[in-house]
Amino acid sequence: MTDPILDIRGISKSFGALKASNNISLDLRPGEIHxxxxxxxxxxxxxxxxxxxxxxxxSGSVYFDGQDITDLSTAARARLGMGRTxxxxxxxxxxxxxxxxxLGALGNRGDIFRFFRPVxxxxxxxxxxSExxxxxxxxxxxxxxxSELSHGQRRQLEVAVALTLSPKVFLMDEPMAGLGTEGSHRLMGFLGELKHKTPILLVEHDMDAVFTLADRISVLVYGEIIASGSVDEIRGNPIVRSAYLGEEAET
Amino acid sequence: MRKETICNAALLFGLLAFPLWAWVTDEPFLITLTTRAIVFAIAGVGLNFALGFGGLVSLGHAAFFGLGGYVMGVLAFHAQTYTSVMDWPFVISGTKSMPIIWLVTIILSAVLAVGIGALSLRTSGVYFIMITLAFAQMLFYFTISWSTYGGEDGLSIYVRNGFPGLNTMDPIQYYAICYVVLLMVLAFVFALSRSSFGLALGASRQNEDRIQAVGQVPFRLYLTAFAISGAITGLSGALFADLNRFVSPTMFSWQTSGEIMVFVILGGVGRVFGPVAGAVLFIVLEHLLGGLSEFWHIYLGAILLGVVLFARGGLYGLIAGREVAHD
Structure with missing residues (x-):
């Protein structure tokens, strides 16, 4: 098996008594959508x-491309190749x-302190x-x-800006949210292609999209990963069904 | 041609034609009045770079305006009394040369802005406004008690500083100097607004998450913008002091900071030429309304209120349309 490009090792985060992240481990390997x-x-x-x-x-740490990035700033992580939407x-x-x-291409090239040449x-x-x-x-x-773009077009633009950074991984936070059926389908097709070049950690609410696109799925409930595995494993997992998928079906 | 470009050209032409007309008809007072407008415009263009382009609402730009004034005052004071500014560890003597005074002003203002910015840019919003205000007030009270240079009474300079090849005491010639400085400052800011730095700074103002997600740090952009902004406003302070041949702590007062901000808001925030229109309008109002009543600030307040409530783009927004250029 190939080495993970993004490796989250046992991270925890509490806000007062609330454990928002409880010993979470998660990884992302080349060529996949997790x-x-x-x-x-x-x-x-x-x-x-x-x-x-x-x-x-x-506590815990985040490794990216073999390097511990737990203490790096957002900007430094982006420069290392973390593309975020x-x-x-x-x-x-x-x-x-x-x-x-x-702006994305410029940030990636890094020479923003140029004062005279028209950018x-x-x-x-x-x-x-343009590409x-x-x-x-x-x-x-x-x-x-x-500001005049439709909601879906803004989503597309978010992805495009992340693309200009030629990142090593994508972190996509609900890219389908608010897209129409047609928009979702187009983006899904695109992400399915994109993953071969750049793996994607996808946070998504749209279950159809997740079950169609993902190679692996992790289920997070109350700050804990309660299950992690292939699409079929998750679909068939009774804990997941009761904790999450069941609730979805009721609403 | 875009409406905004036409407005810019008309403004620059008017600022050339009016003093020339005043010169021909022998109205030196009107030339001096227009010079005031030009100098205020430079101060406003400086503040606008931080406020309009970087979204940094500084209520302390009097710090730079006053610093420029005192650089001019102190250097000229020592030159006219044939003393040195300091003797140890090396000798710095005074000067009556405008270009040298400008250079010193620009450097010191930028350094001061980096200092103030490094501390105050850790905050944002109301806190940023208050901290920048506090820095300017510190300098205000410092100069009030600085008896070497006149304290509260300020410093008078007998003869305006010199510029090679020109008679600066002639109003129209001093006007020409200020006009050219304004043109250079406008060209500089215009270039900046289209540069890589301008694009990144504007993006940072609109969305800091975005600039971080493309791997850049907003703080560095802001600090650089603040230094550039301070240097420009500082330069206008030196010109203002030379215009009046007088410098006093009033230049550091918070009212001065407020007035510079009024130029920006009246003219149009975030437009290169906005503060020029704002400063001209301010001077026109001051002259016309000031003739009607001592309490002309009441009318200014009403107009300002109207602009903020109904014409957010200022004078430029009204005339040239809300749309800011995209090229």
């Missing part, structure tokens, strides 16, 4: 923040689609940005202002 599911309040966002940066675990769109809303993509005339950055926009199907919206 889905993380769990009901609201299970601690998915807390976990993602500890992986992407911004929240330090009380947010649950709530985090784009520069006043900028155009192209500007957002160029939107930089051929390299434009090429990287990423084409991959997600936004090439016709380059000059649209981001």
């Amino acid at each position: 889905a993380l599911i769990g009901p609201n309040g299970a601690g998915k966002s807390t976990l993602i923040k500890q992986i992407a940066g911004g929240l330090r675990p009380d 947010f649950q709530v769109s985090s784009l520069a809303m006043e900028y155009t689609v192209l500007q957002n993509a160029v 939107m005339k930089d051929a390299d950055l434009l090429a990287t940005a 990423a926009l084409e991959m997600v199907g936004l090439e016709d919206f380059k000059s649209s202002v981001t």
Whole structure:
């Protein structure tokens, strides 16, 4: 078996008496989509923040590409190759689609402290940005202002900006949320292709998407991973059914 | 051509034509008045770079405006009394040369801004406003008690500082100097706004998560922007002191910080030329309304309220449309 690129080793995080993460171990291997599911309040966002940066675990560590990144900042983790898309769109809303993509390419190249050359005339950055926009199907919206995009298009743009970073892994926090059926299907097709190049840790509510896309699934309930395994294993797991899938079916 | 570009051109042309007309008709007072507007405009362009482009609401830009004033005052004071600024560990003598004064001002203002910024940028929102205000107030009270340089009474400089090849005491020639400085500052800020740094800074203002997710640190962007902003406002302080041939602690007062912010808000936050329009409008109002009543600030307040409530883009937003350029 290949070595995991992202390896979360026994991390715990408490807020007062609440154990938001309780000794969580999780890994992501090249070529796969590892889905993380769990009901609201299970601690998915807390976990993602500890992986992407911004929240330090009380104990345990996060290894990325063989390196302990537990103490690194969000920005440093991004530079190492962690591409992230947010649950709530985090784009520069006043900028155009192209500007957002160029920003990603620029951040990745690292030379943001340039004061005179017009950045939107930089051929390299434009090429990287355009390529990423084409991959997600936004090439016709380059000059649209981001705040005028539909919800689904913003999701696509989030993915495109992450693509410009040529990351080693993707952390995607509910990329399907709010997408229509058609949008979901298109994004699913895209992610299914993308994983061969870059593995994806996918936090998702859409069960159809998870069962279709994921190679492995981990189920998080009350800060604990109660089950982890292949799609069939999770589907058939009685604990998961009662703790999570059952609840879903009732609502 | 875009509306905003036309407005910019009209503004620059007006600021060239009006003083020339005043010069031809021999109205030196109007030239001086326009010079004031230009100098205020530079201060506003400086603050706007932090406030409009970086989203850093500084209520302490009087610190830089005043520092520029005192750099000019102190250097010129020593030059006119033939004393040195300091003798140990090395001798620094005064100067009456504008270019040298500007250079010293720009460097010291940037250093001061890095110092203030390094501390205050750890906070945001209301706390940032209060801390920047506090720094400016510290300098205000410091200069009040600094008796070597006049304390509360300030410092008078008898002859305006010199610029090679020009007679700076001639209002129209001093105006020309300030106008060219304004043009250079505008060109500089315009270039910055289109550069890599400008793109990243604007993105950071809109969404800090985004800039971190692309691997960059907002703090560094903010600190650099604050230093650039402080240096520009500092430069305008030196020009202002030379215009009046007088510098006093008032330049450090929080009212000064507030006025600079008024230029930015009146003209249009986040537009390169916004503060120029704002400063011109401020001077026009001060001149016209000030002639009607001593309490003209009441009308200014009402206009400001109107702008904030109904025309968030300021004067530029009204004339050139809400849309900010994307190129």
